[in-house]
Amino acid sequence: MKTVSEAKSHGGVQGVYAHVSSACHCDMTFAVFVPPQAAHRPCPVVWYLSGLTCTHANVMEKGEYRRKAAELGLVVVCPDTSPRGESIPDEKDNWQFGSGAGFYVDATQPPFSTHYRMYSYIIKELPELVGKTFPVDLKRQGIFGHSMGGHGALTIALKNPGRFRSCSAFAPIVAPSSAGWSKPAFEKYLGDDQAAWRAYDACALVEDGHRFHDFLVDQGTADGFLEEGLRPWLFREACEKAGIALTLNMREGYDHSYFFISTFMEEHLAWHAERLNAGH
């Protein structure tokens, strides 16, 4: 692992790091904020998964998480959203597939299956690297994200309820199997058999018996992707049927941007902190 940059911020350190990923077979970059409390003890860690077109940098620059994370003593890790590089199969003019659009799945279809293994990267490789490199308490992990990253957070928590104590999302894609902007990517990454898609679809996972203790979701009512791609009411229905606690806040007048995310960032961090510090 090499250090790309480090800067003091809000009493902690905001760093950017790069490493050779064995899961994705390419160089990967990620951001880590280490709060001041980490000088004295391992801190709980929250994973922030970003949306389509983003790298690790978007939320690091625009997410406004450091003030509250420093107050609460949370490490915040912000991974990239896909493998990247000249040798990686991609569709240059398609922002909904390939670079910046890994959808947090392990692709099974060639030529994508060699590199597009973001599920394994997020759930296995990166936690191992972070765990041995930064002062984190891996017994206390939370996960959240935005849009495609909200989808990533919900599905990863549902598939690994013993790993994460908390999960939240900003404007998540809750049913990617049937959303116009994610269905073509699922076909290319996972093949034609839609049964295989259910392992990466939050609504389908709940229908299929996966459980998590409670979710927080914020969604802007002025979000241009609400009807076509996001449809949080589908997740509300699935959670209601399954008896899963879901706090769904419909935020009047907010759109899909970081101006929305940053507004509710501190509430989400407080949600995670409450659950991550339980027992301590």
Added chain:
Amino acid sequence: MKTVSEAKSHGGVQGVYAHVSSACHCDMTFAVFVPPQAAHRPCPVVWYLSGLTCTHANVMEKGEYRRKAAELGLVVVCPDTSPRGESIPDEKDNWQFGSGAGFYVDATQPPFSTHYRMYSYIIKELPELVGKTFPVDLKRQGIFGHSMGGHGALTIALKNPGRFRSCSAFAPIVAPSSAGWSKPAFEKYLGDDQAAWRAYDACALVEDGHRFHDFLVDQGTADGFLEEGLRPWLFREACEKAGIALTLNMREGYDHSYFFISTFMEEHLAWHAERLNAGH
């Protein structure tokens, strides 16, 4: 004036606007955050002047000012740092001159004197436009900025002490006439006669009798430009001699970036709010 974008954020509205500037003879873009309180009454306004290479967008995205501005009821205006356009004289490969480097002066030397009139733009044209377009109380104005924009804020406040009730700066260039990274720009904008430069040099303005009631300056000790370009001790000496109150905070380990600015942004907004609400 035309609206480029508007998004709800922290209960207020973050907008970006463009207009044809008569001062700079080109299209100019600026950002305005209007807090929720402005729905009920005109709000005090703080002007944030950005540093070299920046546009209105950098601090809008990375400055983390909206949460506190919304709490305090402050309008925040973020202008661009120079005229821009294909017809504007520029030195493409020089980040310390031309586009992104207007230095908040009115250039007197051709070919720059037609467009590089950022002093008039900031002190006259933009306030008139903002005053008639947004719910601001122009009797309550503050000004602050970063680096080149800190220089802008200090000099503009010193030259217009009746206009501004508050002034602060992050890592300002306090003596641009003698700093390696600003002296060449002053020569090109203002000519060889260094007497003319004193009107745009905070230390020289204080020496020449200009006064302001009090300043707040934050400066990181790990700032790579500290010795060569910033040298806040020169301003401290000038203020001490003149009996001007200066709060100069040397911040251990902080650099010149927005990770530094955003850390102390809320303290600066509180400084302005205290002075802008006096009497109300």
